[in-house]
Amino acid sequence: MATIQIENLEKVYPGAERATIQKANLSIQDKEFVVLVGPSGCGKSTLLRMIAGLEEITSGELQIDGGRMNELSPKDRDIAMVFQNYALYPHMTVFDNMAFGLKLRKTPKQEIKHKVEHAAKILDITHLLDRRPKDMSGGQRQRVAIGRSIVRDPKVFLFDEPLSNLDAKLRVQMRAEIKKLHRQLDATIVYVTHDQIEAMTMGDRIVVLKDGIVQQFDSPMNLFNNPQNKFVAGFIGSPSMNFIEGKIVMQKEATFKSKDLQFAVPKDLRPCLKPYEGKNVVFGFRPEYIYDKAVEKGKRLSESMEIEVEALEPIGSETFVYFHFSGNPDHSFCFRSNSQLAYAVGDKITIGVDIDRLRFFEADTEKRIM
Amino acid sequence: MKALKIQKILFFAILGIATLIYIGPFLFSLSISFNADKNVFDWPIKLLPETFTLDNYKNVWNELPFEKWLFNSVLVTLVQTVTNVFFSALAGFAFARLEFKGRKLIFGLLLSSLMIPGIILLVPKFIILNEFRMINSYAGLIIPGLVGVTNIFLMKQFFETIPKDLEQAALIDGCSYFRIFWQVFLPISKPALAAVAIYTFQGSWNEFLWPVIVTYTEDMYTLPLGMASLRTELLTDWPLLMAGTILISLPTLVIFIVFQRYFVQGVASSGLKG
Numbered sequence: 001m002a003t004i005q006i007e008n009l010e011k012v013y014p015g016a017e018r019a020t021i022q023k024a025n026l027s028i029q030d031k032e033f034v035v036l037v038g039p040s041g042c043g044k045s046t047l048l049r050m051i052a053g054l055e056e057i058t059s060g061e062l063q064i065d066g067g068r069m070n071e072l073s074p075k076d077r078d079i080a081m082v083f084q085n086y087a088l089y090p091h092m093t094v095f096d097n098m099a100f101g102l103k104l105r106k107t108p109k110q111e112i113k114h115k116v117e118h119a120a121k122i123l124d125i126t127h128l129l130d131r132r133p134k135d136m137s138g139g140q141r142q143r144v145a146i147g148r149s150i151v152r153d154p155k156v157f158l159f160d161e162p163l164s165n166l167d168a169k170l171r172v173q174m175r176a177e178i179k180k181l182h183r184q185l186d187a188t189i190v191y192v193t194h195d196q197i198e199a200m201t202m203g204d205r206i207v208v209l210k211d212g213i214v215q216q217f218d219s220p221m222n223l224f225n226n227p228q229n230k231f232v233a234g235f236i237g238s239p240s241m242n243f244i245e246g247k248i249v250m251q252k253e254a255t256f257k258s259k260d261l262q263f264a265v266p267k268d269l270r271p272c273l274k275p276y277e278g279k280n281v282v283f284g285f286r287p288e289y290i291y292d293k294a295v296e297k298g299k300r301l302s303e304s305m306e307i308e309v310e311a312l313e314p315i316g317s318e319t320f321v322y323f324h325f326s327g328n329p330d331h332s333f334c335f336r337s338n339s340q341l342a343y344a345v346g347d348k349i350t351i352g353v354d355i356d357r358l359r360f361f362e363a364d365t366e367k368r369i370m
Numbered sequence: 371m372k373a374l375k376i377q378k379i380l381f382f383a384i385l386g387i388a389t390l391i392y393i394g395p396f397l398f399s400l401s402i403s404f405n406a407d408k409n410v411f412d413w414p415i416k417l418l419p420e421t422f423t424l425d426n427y428k429n430v431w432n433e434l435p436f437e438k439w440l441f442n443s444v445l446v447t448l449v450q451t452v453t454n455v456f457f458s459a460l461a462g463f464a465f466a467r468l469e470f471k472g473r474k475l476i477f478g479l480l481l482s483s484l485m486i487p488g489i490i491l492l493v494p495k496f497i498i499l500n501e502f503r504m505i506n507s508y509a510g511l512i513i514p515g516l517v518g519v520t521n522i523f524l525m526k527q528f529f530e531t532i533p534k535d536l537e538q539a540a541l542i543d544g545c546s547y548f549r550i551f552w553q554v555f556l557p558i559s560k561p562a563l564a565a566v567a568i569y570t571f572q573g574s575w576n577e578f579l580w581p582v583i584v585t586y587t588e589d590m591y592t593l594p595l596g597m598a599s600l601r602t603e604l605l606t607d608w609p610l611l612m613a614g615t616i617l618i619s620l621p622t623l624v625i626f627i628v629f630q631r632y633f634v635q636g637v638a639s640s641g642l643k644g
């Protein structure tokens with residue numbers, strides 16, 4: 001059992017003007033794999049390090065397993081951490097690196113040997129036990145670093161961008177292995193990354209952070225489909241959601257009007273948008289939910305929009321089509337099209353957006369309207 | 371092509387001359403130390419001895435309290451080398467890694483003490499030691515050189531290049547700060563420690579000024595002081611003096627040759643990056 005309760009947690013670095021973490025509230029369940037994601041400098045590491053005890057908590061409370069942790073030093077919190085740069089002891093062999101924490105805890109020799117060998121087997125590094133860190137590849141080092149954390153059998157595992165120094169292929173492989181490890185160990189994991197794809201593929205739930213403020217804490221699919229604000233909508237998903245700033249005006253019917261395009265708001269959405277009449281809003285639509293009207297007949301699509309193709313990026317399974325609306329050539333958007341459809345630069349197409357996937361945000365607060 | 375060749379020749383010529391300037395006096399001392407004739411400076415000066423002898427070396431051992439001086443020198447040098455390595459590492463670690471009030475101020479004070487020429491401090495140091503009744507004692511010889519600011523600075527710079535993650539991994543593994551220092555930082559700082567050890571050894575072994583001030587009986591002399599005491603106004607036994615000097619310079623020479631690699635590394639790592 002290891003839950004993590006974070007209540008009004010704040011971090012203000014000495015001399016800093018504003019809080020690096022602002023009143024974070026998170027309730028992490030036992031055995032949950034939680035990912036902290038956000039752009040570089042948003043405070044992910046700071047939050048993780050507060051959980052670890054490496055960074056003092058300015059205010060608020062941190063509980064692991066129901067017990068207050070604020071004043072405990074890292075070694076008394078029963079946590080283990082894996083660092084981006086591995087942080088292995090360069091002068092020790094792999095065995096000693098993994099055994100060090102156990103030795104300090106006065107574990108009997110026989111038991112240490114057993115635990116280290118067991119962990120080495122799980123991670124497939126038994127043949128490396130006598131090596132030193134400098135004689136190993138990045139991937140091997142990261143395995144050792146993970147090994148060092150699992151031998152101690154801690155309540156909580158903390159990972160700080162453990163894969164960002166590995167090459168793309170190894171990264172994908174290690175992702176799957178860490179997921180597998182999570183199932184094997186039945187442990188609570190908090191995992192930091194700046195890579196939203198890593199977050200989406202690994203997390204049971206994801207915390208999206210921006211400027212030290214928790215934007216949303218939700219499952220990957222909910223983040224994707226029901227982002228609570230414009231930031232989350234834009235951060236999750238690749239290529240990102242398209243945004244157009246405009247106004248809701250009453251003509252014959254409620255209409256979204258902008259420099260790029262204007263279209264009548266579908267009936268179902270009108271009640272929601274009614275209070276925003278005359279106000280600035282941001283219209284958001286994902287590249288995934290744009291369809292070529294000449295081809296797609298089955299879906300309920302929005303009113304027709306005329307676009308012109310600017311550039312094409314075929315990636316094999318599909319093609320990213322970059323385009324602008326006929327009204328405004330200065331602003332480009334993206335749409336993911338089936339790679340069977342052979343478009344060419346300069347083509348004029350009529351598209352529509354899946355009605356259920358139209359998103360609107362308040363222009364000033366960036367909160368989602370619907 | 372040709373210009374390059376000329377440049378190369380010039381380069382070697384300059385290096386050759388510089389080497390000669392540095393090594394020439396040493397070679398001349400070496401030659402004198404084997405000379406049987408005591409009047410080595412009689413005109414015309416001979417660069418090589420006419421009669422070659424080892425007697426000077428024997429006499430250094432037999433006629434002088436060389437053993438006693440050697441003991442003094444070894445004692446002072448060993449103690450100071452060990453304490454310098456230990457204390458400068460400890461202090462360097464604290465300045466590099468621990469957060470405490472006044473850290474910057476204290477370090478600044480230490481550094482600024484380097485701006486005061488050592489000569490100026492001789493008298494105050496003497497007076498202080500006199501108060502403690504340490505003049506002409508081992509304590510007086512050793513204590514002022516237990517740790518040096520330059521060494522602390524060097525160690526601090528080196529420790530600052532060690533990634534913070536390593537220290538934090540150790541904290542999570544359950545280390546106290548002293549254990550981090552002892553079991554993580556020290557073992558990976560061998561080049562810097564060796565550099566401190568070598569600098570200290572060399573400085574301490576060759577130190578002349580302080581022993582002159584703090585000792586006044588022959589039995590407390592260190593080797594350089596002992597040798598200097600052979601030079602009297604009336605008569606100086608040059609071959610004997612040179613033989614002693616050559617002997618004294620041997621340990622530094624050996625250490626330099628053996629640890630040359632560390633020497634250069636240590637200098638390099640005292641810069642910004644290790």
Ligand SMILES: Nc1ncnc2c1ncn2[C@@H]1O[C@H](COP(=O)(O)OP(=O)(O)O)[C@@H](O)[C@H]1O
Nearest residue numbers: 013014016020039040041042043044045046047
């Ligand atoms: N020790 C520190 N002292 C002062 N400011 C810091 C310190 N560590 C991090 N910061 C600041 O806190 C912010 C968040 O840093 P960090 O948590 O490392 O971000 P992330 O891991 O999300 O990239 C940054 O603006 C950074 O400059």
Ligand SMILES: [Mg+2]
Nearest residue numbers: 044045046161
């Ligand atoms: Mg970070």
